[in-house]
Amino acid sequence: MNKNSLGLPIGTTLDRFIKKKQDEFEYATGELSQLLRDIALAGKIINREVNKSGLLDIAGAYGAKNVQGEDQQKLDVIANIRFTRALRNGGQVCAVISEEDEEIIHLDQNCRYIVAIDPLDGSSNIDVNVSIGTIFSIYRRVTPTGGPVKKEDVLQPGTKQVAAGYILYGSSTMLVYTTGHGVHGFTLEPSLGEFVLSHTNMVCPEDGNIYSINEGSWCQFDQGVRDYITWCKEEGLTARYIGSLVADYHRNMLKGGIYLYPSTEKVPEGKLRLLYECNALAFIAEQAGGIATDGKQRILEIQPETFHQRAPLYIGSKKMVEKALEFCGQAEEAS
Numbered sequence: 001m002n003k004n005s006l007g008l009p010i011g012t013t014l015d016r017f018i019k020k021k022q023d024e025f026e027y028a029t030g031e032l033s034q035l036l037r038d039i040a041l042a043g044k045i046i047n048r049e050v051n052k053s054g055l056l057d058i059a060g061a062y063g064a065k066n067v068q069g070e071d072q073q074k075l076d077v078i079a080n081i082r083f084t085r086a087l088r089n090g091g092q093v094c095a096v097i098s099e100e101d102e103e104i105i106h107l108d109q110n111c112r113y114i115v116a117i118d119p120l121d122g123s124s125n126i127d128v129n130v131s132i133g134t135i136f137s138i139y140r141r142v143t144p145t146g147g148p149v150k151k152e153d154v155l156q157p158g159t160k161q162v163a164a165g166y167i168l169y170g171s172s173t174m175l176v177y178t179t180g181h182g183v184h185g186f187t188l189e190p191s192l193g194e195f196v197l198s199h200t201n202m203v204c205p206e207d208g209n210i211y212s213i214n215e216g217s218w219c220q221f222d223q224g225v226r227d228y229i230t231w232c233k234e235e236g237l238t239a240r241y242i243g244s245l246v247a248d249y250h251r252n253m254l255k256g257g258i259y260l261y262p263s264t265e266k267v268p269e270g271k272l273r274l275l276y277e278c279n280a281l282a283f284i285a286e287q288a289g290g291i292a293t294d295g296k297q298r299i300l301e302i303q304p305e306t307f308h309q310r311a312p313l314y315i316g317s318k319k320m321v322e323k324a325l326e327f328c329g330q331a332e333e334a335s
Contacts, residue, residue, distance in 0.1 A: 014040055014175065014186045014195035024181045031092045032138070032163060032179070035113055038090030039136055040175055040186075040195055042083045043167040046119075046134065047188060049078055050126065050169050075126055076100055079119035079134065087115055094141055095149040097307050099276060104154060104307070110146055113162075114139040114153055116276035122244030131170035133246025137280040138163040154307060158279035158300035166246045166280065176202070176250070178287040204290040207319040208256020212241045212248045220264035224328030231327065245272070249281055249315065253288055258316035258324060262295060270294065270312035274304050278311050291321040295328055 012020075018033045080100040087093040087107060094111040095104050099118045115138055122132040139160055141153040165177025173188040175195050185199030211232045218226065232239075240257070242248050248259050263270050272278050282292030282299035292299040292315040302311060314321050 010189065010192070010194075010196060012197040014197070017184070017186070017197055021179070021181070024179065031112065034090055035087070035092040035115070035138065036163065036165075036177065038086045038092065039083070039115075039165075039167075042086035043134060043173070043175055044188065044193060044195075045082050045086075046075075046079050046167070047169055047173045049075060049082075050132065073120070073123040073126060076120050076123045079123075083117055083119050083134070094145070095154065097154050097275060099273060099308070102308075104149055106149060109148055112140050112145060114141055114149065114156075116154070116279070118273065118276045121246050121277070122242075125242075125244050130242060130244060131168060131247035132244050133169060133250075134167040135246060135277055135280050136165055137161055137276055137283070154275070155304045157303050158274075158282055161279060161283050161300075164280035164283040166250070166284070168246050168250050170247060174198070174250070176284065178284050180283075180287065183284055183288045202253065202288050204253045204285065204288040205256030205317055206289065208252065208258070208317040209237045210240050210252055210255060210257030211237050211260070211320070212239075212252060212257060213260040213262075214241060214243070215239070217264050220266055221262060222328070225260065225262045225324075228324045228327035231323075245277060245281075252316045253285070253290065256317045256320075258314065258320035260324065261313045263312045267310070270310045272311060272313050274299075274302060274309045274311045275307065278313050278315075281313075281315060285315050289318065290316055291318050293321065293325065295325065 015037060018036055022033050080098055084096055084105055087096055091108060092111055093107050093113050093115050094109055095106055095114050097104055097116045115136060118135040120132060121135055125132055139156050140162055141149060143150050143153055163177060163179045165175060168174045174185055176183060176185040183202040185202055186195035187198040189196050213229065252259055261270065261272050278299050285292045294312045295314055314324050
């Protein structure tokens with residue numbers, strides 16, 4: 001037996017990859033690298049909590065509502081605490097804006113980075129063992145360090161992101177991120193407790209055959225969206241909708257597809273949050289060759305006005321998103 005076969009390499013760890021790629025970043029001082037490691041560490045802890053949620057009393061509703069008016073799950077609260085604590089202890093973040101908190105969470109005013117985060121997306125699916133995720137977006141503050149973080153530091157368009165990513169907790173746990181130089185995915189090797197490079201330079205297929213939308217809201221959709229969904233059915237496209245944004249997006253990015261969460265009569269402004277859901281995934285989508293729009297303009301160019309601003313979202317394979325916009329434009333012209 002060849003002795004080399006007894007010690008096969010495990011691959012490139014996230015930590016080693018970040019160090020290797022650090023020079024690609026415009027502000028290469030090591031701060032962003034440490035910040036990404038802090039997020040990865042919190043992700044490992046949340047992965048542990050999620051995996052044991054059925055054995056301990058940490059699944060189910062917490063008994064309170066978040067700033068969005070949504071029922072908080074116990075793991076929503078746990079994830080928010082874990083990520084905030086990891087970012088505070090890491091010492092690279094001046095403020096956090098979270099789905100679970102109404103106002104800015106102030107950390108170290110001497111630091112340069114703002115993190116916008118949905119600590120646990122799709123948490124209502126935990127009780128039934130459906131994949132869930134974390135979504136994060138990173139910005140550099142625009143006001144001088146040493147003073148309190150201001151609204152203008154947080155309310156930046158997606159084009160100002162320096163990094164964004166998500167962690168998917170499913171059959172395997174993956175961390176996917178971009179710093180504007182391609183998209184890379186890392187799978188958690190549980191016996192080592194390390195994220196290992198598994199998907200290099202991820203590319204979203206230009207076209208696909210999967211459409212993801214909550215058709216239960218059909219009667220609330222604009223006519224253009226209805227026309228597009230009807231076309232998808234007539235063309236024999238496949239409907240896949242998990243109800244966890246990260247999981248639906250991740251599948252479509254790998255296999256080719258479109259995810260739609262349009263405005264409705266009940267929520268004309270859309271449901272998904274711009275700062276810590278739409279912007280992050282839009283940055284990743286564009287880096288992978290896809291498109292992200294609110295139906296009228298590029299997601300990354302929307303100027304946010306409030307911390308928890310919502311937006312419609314059409315995201316995924318280039319040709320599929322363009323086709324959806326074509327139907328929406330035709331409907332508007334007809335009206």
